[in-house]
């Protein structure tokens with residue numbers, strides 16, 4: 256379910272809108288799409304989110320970054336929170352049953368705390384250094400990924416500097432899925448990049464079982 260998680264970013268795409276990135280990534284087999292945009296107004300985000308929800312319907316889960324209000328208003332499947340956002344328990348009170356809450360973590364302690372608070376997934380952030388998020392900080396590396404994966408029961412994904420080359424070792428380390436921007440969004444052919452990465456993830460999962 257969490258195999259390939261694509262985070263949209265218009266600035267890092269070759270002129271595509273959030274909706275078009277989502278359409279192409281879903282066509283390539285992405286399982287989760289996240290709307291991430293720090294610039295747009297609430298109204299703009301809401302309108303985009305409504306369209307993305309329809310694009311994803313029946314094919315992929317649709318998550319909104321940061322904005323619980325936009326996620327709820329647009330009928331998204333969930334929200335992705337950072338460590339400085341509202342606590343999971345507070346968000347849970349606002350949301351319908353089955354609403355997904357994911358959260359960024361950088362250590363085993365944060366991952367255990369998130370799981371105890373009821374997170375549906377945790378995202379090791381960043382796994383490697385990346386230029387796609389200016390304040391991401393240094394990568395935690397594969398050893399931290401392995402430690403987190405063996406410390407919690409909830410799904411663990413990774414984000415930051417992940418691509419077709421390093422995905423197999425991350426899946427072998429225990430990740431349930433990988434989240435990417437540039438590896439898919441900045442590719443010349445978004446659909447083909449998503450298709451290739453999906454296949455790499457599936458193959459890596461088969462090889463570990």
Ligand SMILES: Cc1ncc(COP(=O)(O)OP(=O)(O)O)c(N)n1
Nearest residue numbers: 320335336337338359378380414434
């Ligand atoms: C899947 C996923 N993982 C991590 C993040 C980063 O969230 P956050 O730490 O809140 O930083 P911003 O993305 O809000 O800048 C994410 N968005 N998605």
Ligand SMILES: Cc1nc(C(=O)O)sc1CCOP(=O)(O)O
Nearest residue numbers: 380381385387415416435436437
């Ligand atoms: C959205 C995001 N969050 C991160 C974190 O570490 O919290 S890194 C990141 C961007 C990931 O982009 P790319 O796949 O191009 O490295």
Ligand SMILES: [Mg+2]
Nearest residue numbers: 320321336337
């Ligand atoms: Mg955030």
